[in-house]
Amino acid sequence: MSHINRTNTVQQVTFRLMRELNMTKVFGNPGSTELNFLNNFPEDFEYVLALQESSAVAMADGYAQASGNAAFVNLHSAVGVGHALGNIFTAYRNHTPLVITAGQQSRSILPFAPYLGADQAADFPKPYVKWSIEPARPEDVPLAIAQAYHIAMQHPRGPTFVSIPCDDWDKTTEMPNYSKIIEGTTPTVEAINQLLETLQSSQKLAVVLGADVDRQGAFDTAVKLAERLQAHVWAAPYSSRASFPETHPQFAGFLPALPEQLSKKLSDYDVILVVGAPVFTLHIAGEVALFSSEVKIYQITDDPKYAAFSSATTTLFGSINHSLNAMLDKLAPLSNYQNDDFAIPLRSAAPKITGMTPIPVEYAIDLLAHARPFDSVIVEEAPSHRSAIQRFLPITRPNSFFTMSSGGLGYALPASVGVALATDKRAICLIGDGSSMYSIQAIWTAAQLNLPVTFIILNNFGYGAMHSFGKIMKSQSVPGLDLPNIDFVQLADSMGCKGARIKEHEKLPEAINKAVNTTGCYLLEIIVDPNTGGV
Structure with a gap:
């Protein structure tokens, strides 16, 4: 009987890789196809047990967004992925970095439609994952997880998926020599200059901020930029994070996802800059008169889909924080500006509510x-x-x-x-x-x-x-x-x-x-x- 070198099994190499990537919390709900992965679970890891796979994905989503690092999810076979798909879709729309794995049946019986086996497992969660694979060989599992991690962490971030046959974990392999990626892109100097010229010549400027501003650590940068531009600031429709202080005197409010109402709120501006959001998320059908008006709309995003789905918009591609800082570097200090226009906040304070029963x-x-x-x-x-x-x-x-x-x-x-x-x-x-x-x-x-x-x-x-x-x-x-x-x-x-x-x-x-x-x-x-x- 051959001896397995446990220090170089796919399982143990994967655990070493996960330590390097700071993914030592595993969110999941276990089943038989995950037992080989979970066997002799490391003491320095934490298994966060959810009682349903969709909850496991949402827990990982909250963890990843709050920590800023991709979270590791372990689902049970095709059915577990099916249970989780609703919150996989949410993670995709939330731009949340997740490495989602699912157990697959043993390779030797996959050709015979086994119990719990997934047909075309890598296709199941598409199109709501950035990348998906079932590695061709057991030896490739750690490398696939490393690749999934880095693809998940690249902007626009999102979930990735790796299907892993359950007998792969006991095979031997080596630590993968995976790529290290340094993030941070900005639009060209010419594009930044052209945008700033338009913004500074505006008579009434609106800045619309989406969730990617906060997600990419640009909350405070957005405040500085809005103050220097003396712009009215709106929250994008259905933004999943807050990207501007909602008590700030320049905060105008929340844009609706209703076409006519959205157009009405923005129709008085001559220039609109949308940052880290689509142009625009709508909930019901209708005419967006804004798109056929004289209002100039610009967008800063690193999501190609946001750009492709936008109407009547000039898009600058770049990571949000890097792009906003590049703009700030070309603007005069705040002390050079007059801010008397915002002595009275754009948005009035909430009224005092009196208690009564039934409770408002x-x-x-x-x-x-x-x-x-x-x-x-x-x-x-x-x-x-x-x-x-x-x-x-x-x-x-x-x-x-x-x-x-x-x-x-x-x-x-x-x-x-x-x-x-x-x-x-x-x-x-x-x-x-x-x-x-x-x-x-x-x-x-x-x-x-x-x-x-x-x-x-x-x-x-x-x-x-x-x-x-x-x-x-x-x-x-x-x-x-x-x-x-x-x-x-x-x-x-x-x-x-x-x-x-x-x-x-x-x-x-x-x-x-x-x-x-x-x-x-x-x-x-x-x-x-x-x-x-x-x-």
Whole structure:
């Protein structure tokens, strides 16, 4: 019987590679085709167990976004990939770097349609991964993972996929001599000069910032640029991160994803600069009159799809932070500018909300804004209350707000677990009752790991966003929108997470203070007036 050199197995070489790439947390839900990978799991690694594969991907998404490094996901065969596809799509739209692996059946029986075997496994998650492979040889598995990592980390970032036959892990191989990549591109000097000439000659300039600004570490750079250009700043439609302080006097607000309304808000400008976002994300069909107007639209992005899908736009390609810094280098210092135009902020402060029962969702969010720890991170998935959240819970710091850009539910609850793992700060998951049921099992992981996560469920007993869009689209008698009789506190308690349900507004201030200033995880269910909020 031949002796296997365990220090040079595919498994052990892969673990050494993962240490080099700082991917020592593995997010997954194990099955038989993963046992050879997980056998004698290293003590310096952490296996983050999710109770469903879609939650595993969302946890890894939150972790990767908060840490800035690709996260490693291990799924179970074709069915596990199928379960996870919704949040793989979200990771793709979020520009989140993930290395997603899935177990495949043994190579010797793949030609015979085995149980759990995946036909054309590498094609399954396409087109919502940047790169996908099932290595031709066991020896190529570590190199494929290294390649997947670097492709995931290249801008625009996103998930990659490696299918691994389960008997590959015990074969022998060598450490791959993989490429090291240095990021950072800027548009040409001529393009920057031309853009700045147009921006500085503008009589009324708007800057629209998308999630890639914060994602690429350009939050503070964007503030400096906007101040020097004396521009009005808007958040791009459905931006999944906050890229500008929402209390800044130059912040004008959030652009809608409705064609006519979006055009109306931007029609008074003569030049618009869109940074780190598409031009523009829309939710319903309609005419965008802005595109046929005299308004000049420019875009800075490193995503070729953002450029290709844009209309009436001149695009400059470049990494966001590098491009904005290149512009700043050519502008005079801030002290040379007059800023009297913004003595009065563009956006008025949110009004004071009086408590009453049933509880207005605005009252609950306002209390949360004042009670939460300064350095806490908001992870949001409450579409029916997004306008209220944007009004009463301003985000002022980088890397402190995450949501999904895909529109698919089931992201925020597990993503908040990943954020807490990456930051050790209190993650506050602000979520609707309908959204929470897509991935409620992620509470178990938070409880098992004793993570600082507060789950705040805004319960309006149904899919409130659908009710709102039903009014916009003039739909009538739509079934399946009501969700009565779910006891979220009981669900949380069954998974080891304490909680409380609040119906009366008099009890809410104390309850919110407790929820966001406790230790470990906690769930607060707030019964809100279904007639408040709205998309």
